Amino acid sequence: MAAVIHESPRECDRRLAQYFNSTRSQWIDVVKAMVAARASRGADSPKASPGYFAWDAGITRMRQIFRREGWESGDDNCIEHIINRDFRRKITVMNADAGVCDLSRSPRNRTLKGAATEKITDLNNQLDLFRRQYPREIKENAFDLWQLCVFDDGKLVRAELSRPIEFSSGYFIEYSERIWILRPGEWEQIAIETSLDGGREGSGQEFEINIRRK
Numbered sequence: 001m002a003a004v005i006h007e008s009p010r011e012c013d014r015r016l017a018q019y020f021n022s023t024r025s026q027w028i029d030v031v032k033a034m035v036a037a038r039a040s041r042g043a044d045s046p047k048a049s050p051g052y053f054a055w056d057a058g059i060t061r062m063r064q065i066f067r068r069e070g071w072e073s074g075d076d077n078c079i080e081h082i083i084n085r086d087f088r089r090k091i092t093v094m095n096a097d098a099g100v101c102d103l104s105r106s107p108r109n110r111t112l113k114g115a116a117t118e119k120i121t122d123l124n125n126q127l128d129l130f131r132r133q134y135p136r137e138i139k140e141n142a143f144d145l146w147q148l149c150v151f152d153d154g155k156l157v158r159a160e161l162s163r164p165i166e167f168s169s170g171y172f173i174e175y176s177e178r179i180w181i182l183r184p185g186e187w188e189q190i191a192i193e194t195s196l197d198g199g200r201e202g203s204g205q206e207f208e209i210n211i212r213r214k
Contacts, residue, residue: 003106003162003174003175003176003177003178004176004177004178005103005177005178005180006177006178006179006180007101007103007180007183009024012024012179012180012181015179016161016179019087019089019146019179020084020087020089020091020146020161021069021087022066022069024181026065026066027148027159027161027181028159028181028182028190029061029065030058030061030062030065030093030148031058031148031150031157031159031181031182032190033057033058033060033061034054034055034057034058034061034093034095034150034152035054035150035152035157036057037053037054037056037057037058038050038051038053038054038152039154040053041053048111051095051110051111054095054150054152055093055094055095058093058148058150059080059081059092059093062082062091062093062148063082066082066084066091067082070084070086071083071084072084072085074090076090076116076120077116077119078116079092079116079117079120080092081145083143088142088143088144089143089144089145089146090143090144090145090146091145091146091147091148091161092145092146092147092148093147093148093150094107094109094147094148094149094150094172095109095110095111095150095152096108096109096110096149096150096151097109097110097151098151098153099151100149100150100151100158100159100160101151101158101159101160101180101182101183101184106172106173106174106175107149107151107160107162107172107175108171108172108173109170109171109172112170112171113167113170113171113172114170117167118167120145121145121164121165121166121167121172122167123142123143123145124144124145124163124164124165124176144163145163145164146161146162146163147161147162147163147164147172148160148161148181149161149162156184156187157182157187157191158182158183158184158187159180159181159182160178160179160180160181160182161178161179161181162175162177162178162179163175163176163177163178164176
């Protein structure tokens, strides 16, 4: 099944408001925190630390923003997320490859995932089947899982919110829906603007974001 991809700014804004009562600027704020955390690791840091610190910063910043909006913190077998019981949705963050915001590819996780991740992906498929069979019913305690997929290679940054439906050999390989947050070419302008204003965000938190070149 081909993913439904929302790539135009107007459509993305509409879906973010409809599905999560959120804005692109809120999600870009989470991405900024992840990029800053990844960039803070030096040449002597352990190989896995940039990815871990980016993930940690993403989960933390996401909770700081959305708990004020009625979301709660959650943890399913070490899969940290936020959860909204009215929307019946959960959201986590993922360090992803260059498939982010690419029409010809799907985002894949940079590191192998385990059985708990596969189980949650299977639940998304089960929900789809349930809705097709019983469209007017809501399955109790069933929540859609979405991921903020962030690609950051030290030069380019892209991000999308996506709903995984297929998982194989430790990797996400297919999604039912994708909402683009940071399209190709947009990050460079954000990074320049952030550098010019000193990196201060309206939230009062400060991020040091540098435009890095390989």
